[in-house]
Amino acid sequence: MKILIIEDDLETAAYLSKAFREAGITVDQASDGDSGFFLASENSYDALVVDRMLPKRDGLSIISELRARGDDTPVLILSALGQVDDRVTGLRAGGDDYLTKPYAFSELLARIEILGRRKGSRSEQETTYRVGDLELDRLSHEVRRAGQQIPLQPREYRLLEYLMKNAGQVVTRTMLLEHVWDYHFDPQTNVIDVHISRLRSKIEKDFGEPLLRTVRGAGYMMKAGG
Amino acid sequence: MLSTTAVRLSALYLGLFALCAVALVFYITSISVGMQHDRTQEIILSELRVVATSYRRGGITGLVRTIERRSRQPGANLYAIATPSGELIAGNTASIAPGVLDLEGWTSTPFRYTRLGDAEDEEHLALAQVVGLPNGMRLMVGRDIGEREQVRGLVRQALVRALAIMFVGALAIWFFVGRRALRRIDHMSEASKKIMAGDLSQRLPVSGSGDEFDRLSLSLNAMLGRIERLNEGLRQVSDNIAHDLKTPLTRLRNRAEAALSADGGAAAKQEALEQMIADSDQLIRTFNALLMISRVEAGSSTAQMSDVDLSGLARDASELYEPVAEEAGISLVAQIAPGITIRGNRELLAQALSNLIDNAVKYAADAPASEITVSLARASGGQVRLAVIDNGPGVPANRREDVVKRFVRLDESRSKPGTGLGLSLVHAVAALHGGQLLLDDAKPGAEENPGLAAVMALPGWT
DSSP states (O other): OEEEEEOSOHHHHHHHHHHHHHTTOEEEEESSHHHHHHHHHHSOOSEEEEESSOSSSOHHHHHHHHHHTTOOOOEEEEESOOSHHHHHHHHHTTOSEEEESSOOHHHHHHHHHHHHTTTTSOOTTOOEEEETTEEEETTTTEEEETTEEEOOOHHHHHHHHHHHHTTTSOEEHHHHHHHHSOOOSOOSSOHHHHHHHHHHHHHHTTSSSOOEEEETTTEEEEOOOO | OTTSHHHHHHHHHHHHHHHHHHHHHHHHHHHHHHHHHHHHHHHHHHHHHHHHHHHHHHHHHHHHHHHHHHHHSOSSEEEEEEOTTSOEEEESEEEEOTTGGGSOEEOSSOEEEEETTSOTTOEEEEEEEEEEOTTSOEEEEEEEOHHHHHHHHHHHHHHHHHHHHHHHHHHHHIIIIIHHHHHHHHHHHHHHHHHHTTOTTOOOOOOSSOSHHHHHHHHHHHHHHHHHHHHHHHHHHHHHHHHHHHHHHHHHHHHHHHHHTOSSOHHHHHHHHHHHHHHHHHHHHHHHHHHHHHHHHHTGGGGGOEEEEHHHHHHHHHHHHHHHHHHTTOEEEEEEOTTOEEEEOHHHHHHHHHHHHHHHHHHHTTSTTOEEEEEEEEOGGGEEEEEEEEOSSOOOGGGHHHHTSTTOOSOTTOOSOOOSOHHHHHHHHHHHTTOEEEEEESSTTOSSOOOEEEEEEEEOOO
């Protein structure tokens, strides 16, 4: 995977590049809006990380112009502004995801991996998700493991659906809150963990292999085998 | 001096008064002069009729005799008979301005003449009708209009006096009204200068008369009061930030130091680092909460208001927290009236409600048989009440105003996690939606664990 980071703070950019490379991602870097836009329009990337406030040209205008040219490379906006309205304007300008500074690198990595693999990942049209012997039918909303039907509450179903859609990827707690509950803030209590453990008891209790793993310091991942 | 409003206003008033006075006087004089002119003509015509009768009866001699007789009568009437060469042979005029006798009919303008028996240079003005006699002689019958000119002079004099009085009046108005107003404006600008210099406790003077200046002062004072309160709030927040953020930062630093000198090896260092990340996250959360509260208080989220399905929102939040509550041994009951929609910001309302449930879960967990009720119902007057009720220790009545302030926590030991900002945000969100946060005992009068009923009272559909 190859991404472009447009970030004017050199220290942050250097840290991000190093961390992404360690995670096996190729990184290009631009430190202002103009060169960032140039690189993004000349090369093909799997995802862009764009700081909202940049010298010469602001992040949102870069995204709008790329979108206007028909470029649909997934974009993650990084911003020091973090309130509800800022996120809405960011997404409206054509951003695909929005992360507020300061953030944990594991959160950024998880989101970039999902954005960057979006093209090759399970599409929305796919009607059945499979992880190991776990099967989720998106038409009948039925979940089976080893052929045995597992009854789930609607919210548990959506939680599992999101995890399975991004199987093999780390999904953070914040991402779950955003996509399953449409909450864009962190509740103080760790509500997600309890929901996960409930779901886990339903899909794993009587079956052998654990599929829903906890990724320490990051989140959760659905994965079969190993 | 000329730049002051009072002087300019007085000058304007004076100018307008004078203009009106001049117009009025002009109107009156023109009417009275016109009336006198008509009267003069009438008299002249009737004299002419008398003279003409005597001419018809007695010819030129009869005419001359009549003229001589009438000339001896006192009055303003003028008579003259002139030869074709212009020599005056009868009447009471000594000389007439040249040219007057040449044209027959009414003299178009007043002309000068001297009366018989007057000094040579004593000229008067008159109007007359000139009639040509068959033998080339001329008859003039006229009337002195000195009286009319006198009236005009009197009126003119009255006008000058009136103008003088008005000027004095305008000066007085400027002095008593304008200058007073001016002085009050000066006081106001002086007070504003002091306020600008930083003394926010200063207020603009209010005279108590309830006039425009007072109303202006009152609204400016109200604005100053609000600014002062906001400023005070800001100062408190910065004090709080200094105090409440310094503590965790110091702790973070201590941990780093301890990790550096730790003897426990890699495992201990790893644990210390993880703990530091958790501490930083908590700090970030505090920062975000602070920012959010100040933004909500500034009302900047009003742009994102939409129709919010409050019933759905309350159901979602209850469902989100239900497993956590159950794990803590608390039963969470949802009593949510369906179909309640209000105009608001979904995310802020969701966060406010989740803060309330979060608090309830934290503080009710210690109580025996603890229970949390999330309820949503319509109240009287179209109000919507979104409540979270627990049976925990509650908040003493005298601390209820405090707990909504930033960083205020009843739990002095801070044994429970939290930023001390949760209720501040709920309070701010309720205010943003035109409602309020009400705190009360869940079970009034209970000795132990009266519980807390936290109610967001919001205006419903209007």
